[in-house]
Amino acid sequence: MPKTHKTAGKAGLFELNAVVAVSTHRSFRRAAAELGLSPSALSHAIAALEQRMGVRLFNRTTRSVALSEAGEQFLARVQPALREISAAMEATNEFRDTPTGTLRLNASEAAAHMVLAPMVLEFMRRYPDMRVDIVTEGRFVDIVAQGFDAGIRAADSVPEDMIAVPCTPPLRFATVASPAYFAGRKKPRTPADLAAHDCIRTRFASGGLYKWDFAKKGKRVSIDAEGPLTLDNHHLMIAAALEGAGIAWTSAYEAAPYIADGRLVEVLKDWSPAFAGQCIYYPGHRHVPAGLRAFLGVVREVVALSSR
Known part of the structure; x- marks a missing residue:
């Protein structure tokens, strides 16, 4: 040149x-x-x-x-x-009555779904001068290098050098299938019984397969689920389970409406303890933008109200 x-x-x-x-x-x-x-x-x-x-x-x-x-x-x-x-x-945003600008968040699809209505949309109603840009992806990213203000991920995956604020209650997995699938089949009573069933396997964004983790009275069991169908999205897994394709081990939060109306049947519930939920996290060594600070206020308020 x-x-x-x-x-x-x-x-x-x-x-x-x-x-x-x-x-x-x-x-x-x-x-x-x-x-x-x-x-x-x-x-x-x-x-x-x-x-x-x-x-x-x-x-x-x-x-x-x-x-x-x-x-x-x-x-x-x-x-x-x-x-x-x-x-x-x-x-200069500090001198305004309300913050302005764009809040950029990186989240898993499941996390974004859980915070969208109660927190993100409420934040936008309160602060109409703010814009929110949410990027959802399965892989974990460096939010600082990628230009995000904050990330939303499972509490146990938040980097140690980040400040984490809980934004959901404790979560758990649910082992579910349709009534049609269980018709004529014996429902599993222990994780070992899953070996006799078609399981809808789950793939990480990295390509590896999830092991299905269970715990009861201090005993922990990890199962390499076997089955003809492998998916990388909880919504697809639930859709497949609704169609009778097999047993899915998926987010209890996502499966709850279908369990409630009887379209899915949960098994092994006593083997599915709760664990720490999703957190919004951000770097502690940097100035916290006014927009993010306002959003954290909404998050803390919603979490406090939901825990009453």
Whole structure:
């Protein structure tokens, strides 16, 4: 790429944030969606910046985009400065009567479903100047590196260096199947009895298979469930169980409505103790944005009311 006059290499704040977004998402399409642009407009903006700087910041193929060596060095210098600018702008939020801006949350699909109505929508009703952007995915991500204000995950998976605030009551798993599946079959009374049944297996986002964990009176049992169907989504597992495909070991929270109306039958309930629920977590070493602080207030209020 040809060299340009050094004064032509100056980049604006928008272009610097565009570089960060593309490097974070490794995709012009996803970065453009975050920035509210079309992918072509973002691509042209990055190309124009590269032309002015006289270096290629990204290596592009038809299937991927990644920082070049020059891009990595550039980003390492500008990203801390952008964080400082963002923090300075956020600090002015302290002087407003109500917070403004965008609250970005990363969560598992199950966690997002549990907090959406009681907490997120209530937060938006109280703070109409705030926007909320929730990204759901099975894999665990570095919320700081990915530009999120906070994450929502199971309490036992929150990194130790994060501050965690409980946002759901204790949870448990439920072992369920449809009445049609159990028709003519003996219901399992112990986890070992599952060996005689078709189990709907669960796959991690990483590709590994869940073991079904049970406990009763201090005795713990892990079962490698066997069955012809493997899924990676609790909603799909419940749907399959409703159709009589087998026994599912799934979120009791998600299965509760179907158990209540009789479309699913729970077994081994005495082997399914409660465990710590979902938490919203955020880095403790950084300034807490006004929007996140307001959201945490709503979370604590809803949790307190639900525990009465």
